[in-house]
Amino acid sequence: MARSRNTEQKIFDAATELFLEKGVDRTSVREIAAKAGINLALMNYYFRSKENLFSAIFSSLVKKNSEELIHILDSDLKLEEKIRQYVNVYIDMLSENPLLVSFVMAILHRSRERITEMKAVSSLYATEKFTQQVLEEGKKGNIRRTDPSQLFVDMLSLIAFPFAIKMLIRDKNNFTDKEFREFIQERKKRIPEMLIDSLRLKS
Amino acid sequence: MARSRNTEQKIFDAATELFLEKGVDRTSVREIAAKAGINLALMNYYFRSKENLFSAIFSSLVKKNSEELIHILDSDLKLEEKIRQYVNVYIDMLSENPLLVSFVMAILHRSRERITEMKAVSSLYATEKFTQQVLEEGKKGNIRRTDPSQLFVDMLSLIAFPFAIKMLIRDKNNFTDKEFREFIQERKKRIPEMLIDSLRLKS
DNA sequence: AAATTGTTTAAAACTACGTTTAAAACAAAA
DNA sequence: TTTTGTTTTAAACGTAGTTTTAAACAATTT
Known part of the structure; x- marks a missing residue:
């Protein structure tokens, strides 16, 4: 089964918005999860760490x-x-x-x-x-x-x-x-x- | 007895260097205390909080x-x-x-x-x-x-x-x-x- | 010298964060 | 039905910022 692009994208989008708005270091992963409407553990399922997620967003x-x-x-x-x-x-x-x-x-x-x-x-x-x-x-x-x-x-x-x-x-x-x-x-x-x-x- | 300007200055200087070098949010108060060679509680004695200390440094x-x-x-x-x-x-x-x-x-x-x-x-x-x-x-x-x-x-x-x-x-x-x-x-x-x-x- | 006052330390507690794990539930595909 | 990938719930770990308590220390004042 293909992993739901939807969820990964929701995390990505929520994090992008928060990182731009508040800065990486002032954004908590719990905040991202909340904004994306998903569970905290899913952050680790898709991106291994906050730093990883940040790298992906920055490159993109x-x-x-x-x-x-x-x-x-x-x-x-x-x-x-x-x-x-x-x-x-x-x-x-x-x-x-x-x-x-x-x-x-x-x-x-x-x-x-x-x-x-x-x-x-x-x-x-x-x-x-x-x-x-x-x-x-x-x-x-x-x-x-x-x-x-x-x-x-x-x-x-x-x-x-x-x-x-x-x-x-x-x-x-x-x-x-x-x-x-x-x-x-x-x-x-x-x-x-x-x-x-x-x-x-x-x- | 006058409070030791020396200690306050040591905290101030250590924090300034770290804030410039690593950024405010990536600098911990424990790190500042260590660099200043003083006790953690002294940070609270002189400046009430990290944000306070930052404000003072920024203005200065x-x-x-x-x-x-x-x-x-x-x-x-x-x-x-x-x-x-x-x-x-x-x-x-x-x-x-x-x-x-x-x-x-x-x-x-x-x-x-x-x-x-x-x-x-x-x-x-x-x-x-x-x-x-x-x-x-x-x-x-x-x-x-x-x-x-x-x-x-x-x-x-x-x-x-x-x-x-x-x-x-x-x-x-x-x-x-x-x-x-x-x-x-x-x-x-x-x-x-x-x-x-x-x-x-x-x- | 003793008491007072300001400074410093040591220790611990509280909450929040980043990270990781475990176990179970769920859904679609094989 | 089993398998595989996804999602949830729940909890735990170490570290962080902050605050508090109690005690120790040093200089000044009385």
Whole structure:
């Protein structure tokens, strides 16, 4: 008899929501079981431990949310357009799941020393193709010579960080949720402009 | 008889180190007591609870590290020079305590809903003087008209985020600790250039 | 010197959590 | 009907955060 995908999924979904909302360490397995409407022992039947369940969820979240981004970085678009698309898609994705950034960053801190082991994390960073493209356009003189790492870190920072300090921004500007979303939407124009400006050749 | 400041400080220091290193929720009070070389009950004698101790540490850290920054924002420097100084001082500060960003962001997530209550957090954001200055320079036509909030978020993001993803950057570029520090130092030039560029009037 | 006051220790208790186990009940498939 | 996979109930284990109690200790005050 096939094991009920339904139950495993219910645990997975309940845990995902709680982990994002409260953080892994502030979520108890009893809480997950309650939210999933299942028995505590079933947690151990499907996932051997909380840490196991967390790993599965983390990998799944990162994979689900990075595939499209990697695809853009690896595409044949010219650099300017690539940056525009990347920023747009990334911001849309984070807008739909605003807790993702905090979650991932908490994990980066939690697992600081064993990051190399976490394969999923790898896909959060620039691809080889992107790096090469920036170097080549620099050599050709199409853009200013730029360290691809610096450029990519700039881009990531400008996209992701505001979500991590969402509450600070909301609070200080007295933003409603809607106003915060508009603030973020504004950045879809602003960020590519800044980045592309920084790449332009100066007279 | 005055209570021994020494013991209270030992608890405070041990807890600070552990909280930054492992995160609040992964640090036990028994661990803190052990590291401080004191009895478990003394934790309760000086700070009523772990959460209390954490609050004290958080406030102290934020206050200690934000005073100089606020002073710069509130100074009478012209905007360009103000940005340069802010970026420089901030990066130097975070370089000396690279775990600060992760720590503060973990707290921002942990205390998402009760952020308004945390007075310390307030000082992490732009001041009224800075906001006014950006608006006025825009009106005068000295710089492009700019949303001060967006500008400040850009600045914060470019400064702080790289520290939060330090391990990712190190790993992906095969940086040693020294090389990462150089990577960050490079940003002291790069970030003000970008920001000031984005403020320049276009022909 | 004795009493007072503030500090520290040792020991234990309470509740909650992550984990694991045991035994039984249940349901679909062979 | 037996087998196999799923689910429940119940309990146990060690550890954690917290709190309490009682005693010991040290400096100050009387």
